[in-house]
Amino acid sequence: MPYKFNFDLSNVPRQFFEDLIKASYKRNLHRRLAGSARTLVKKFKLEEITGLTFSDAISLVEDLIEIYSLNLLYKDKMKNKNKKALFLPHCARKYMDSRCKAIFDSSLSTYICQSCSEDCLINVATRLGKSKGYDVYVVPGGSCIPGIVRRGGYEAVVGVACGMELKLAAELIRNFNIPGQAVPLTKNGCAHTKFDLEELEKIL
Numbered sequence: 001m002p003y004k005f006n007f008d009l010s011n012v013p014r015q016f017f018e019d020l021i022k023a024s025y026k027r028n029l030h031r032r033l034a035g036s037a038r039t040l041v042k043k044f045k046l047e048e049i050t051g052l053t054f055s056d057a058i059s060l061v062e063d064l065i066e067i068y069s070l071n072l073l074y075k076d077k078m079k080n081k082n083k084k085a086l087f088l089p090h091c092a093r094k095y096m097d098s099r100c101k102a103i104f105d106s107s108l109s110t111y112i113c114q115s116c117s118e119d120c121l122i123n124v125a126t127r128l129g130k131s132k133g134y135d136v137y138v139v140p141g142g143s144c145i146p147g148i149v150r151r152g153g154y155e156a157v158v159g160v161a162c163g164m165e166l167k168l169a170a171e172l173i174r175n176f177n178i179p180g181q182a183v184p185l186t187k188n189g190c191a192h193t194k195f196d197l198e199e200l201e202k203i204l
């Protein structure tokens with residue numbers, strides 16, 4: 001499920017993400033989570049940089065803290081897994097029209113990237129995932145994930161998506177009792193979404 005607002009965190013200082021991770025370490029009570037989110041929004045002037053309202057910025061940061069907290073919780077459980085899947089969002093493709101040469105596999109609801117553009121985020125992330133031993137799926141939404149995980153018999157998953165989709169996917173994955181890690185989008189929307197490749201590389 002997408003957010004009702006658009007965000008672009010590309011210009012937010014890297015320190016914000018580092019502080020997010022620290023806030024996630026400290027998270028144990030909901031009241032504390034709300035307090036941490038408010039502090040981060042004010043400290044990094046998120047309303048000013050992103051144009052978000054205060055309440056949208058808070059809700060975005062609360063989701064991000066929750067996602068990073070789950071990453072911390074499952075990080076160690078990712079070790080020594082052989083069968084791993086990486087899920088990438090189709091909206092991060094360089095092109096969303098016929099210029100994208102990806103082939104859509106309807107049986108798995110996934111795009112298979114054909115590497116038509118060197119600077120396409122999905123192309124780079126796909127290559128990265130494969131080089132680290134992941135099967136890579138470029139999916140239109142989180143609802144495709146359970147079917148793919150079931151058919152592939154995966155032991156661990158990594159997903160890139162907006163915060164809301166990641167929370168939904170975490171719920172779905174919980175039924176499989178397998179660990180997961182998530183990389184939240186830094187820019188959402190229906191097209192030209194962005195995520196941090198460096199962050200993805202660290203997780204893989």
Ligand code: SF4
Nearest residue numbers: 100101102113116120
């Ligand atoms: S590199 Fe892959 S995902 Fe990107 S536009 Fe080309 S075929 Fe589509």
